[in-house]
Amino acid sequence: MRAAHADRERTVDVLKAAYAEGRITADEYEHRLTSAHQAATYGQLSVLVADLPSGPMVAPFGAPIPATFMPLPPPLLPPPVPPRNGLATASAILGSLTLFTGGLTGLPAVITGHIARSQIRRTKEDGDGLAILGLVFGWLSIAGWALFFLLVVMMASSGPH
The missing domain is CATH 1.20.58 (Methane Monooxygenase Hydroxylase; Chain G, domain 1)
Structure with a gap:
């Protein structure tokens, strides 16, 4: 899915925080910052921050969210019709x-x-x-x-x- 400008800015914010905390070097920061501004998809942005504590990018609106397994209720079937005498x-x-x-x-x-x-x-x-x-x-x-x-x-x- 294509990324918006706001998505790129969120990625840049995560990179700034990681650089300020000393988690990435200045060279890594520059390289990732350049890549973030050139990224066209969410996949490209999430790779840039996947190894940082902030985690991967937030999924875009409407994207499927992984959920815990919840069994579906049994289908509602009409009661069986008794045979006619x-x-x-x-x-x-x-x-x-x-x-x-x-x-x-x-x-x-x-x-x-x-x-x-x-x-x-x-x-x-x-x-x-x-x-x-x-x-x-x-x-x-x-x-x-x-x-x-x-x-x-x-x-x-x-x-x-």
Whole structure:
């Protein structure tokens, strides 16, 4: 990375301090001072002061700073989705079919719905809403058939005497 005039001046200040403390000779000081004014990059400047107690030049703004190792947190993953209960799906399909079959699939929808809910409670599977949907349509179908037979029996018993 290219060095700015201010960076060269900081290097010269480090060299002046080293010369004043007796760490470098007058010849070394002159040679390094000339090299500092001619330096074009941070690398060239840091070589001039690397052996002095002030240490190498400060890294330029935005340069990567070595850091201590810090492990990254594990990635946030969504929790695993439990499998869907097959009988719950069957119950929902059978319950929905009661609308098209005249309620003939209502009893199988209720049976599979209750078995599915029992399995879901035990295995923690997904699909409770589907099982409830099948149960609702199934029980409505059974209630409809029960009402139909009740009306048929009442009509037959109150028929013409």
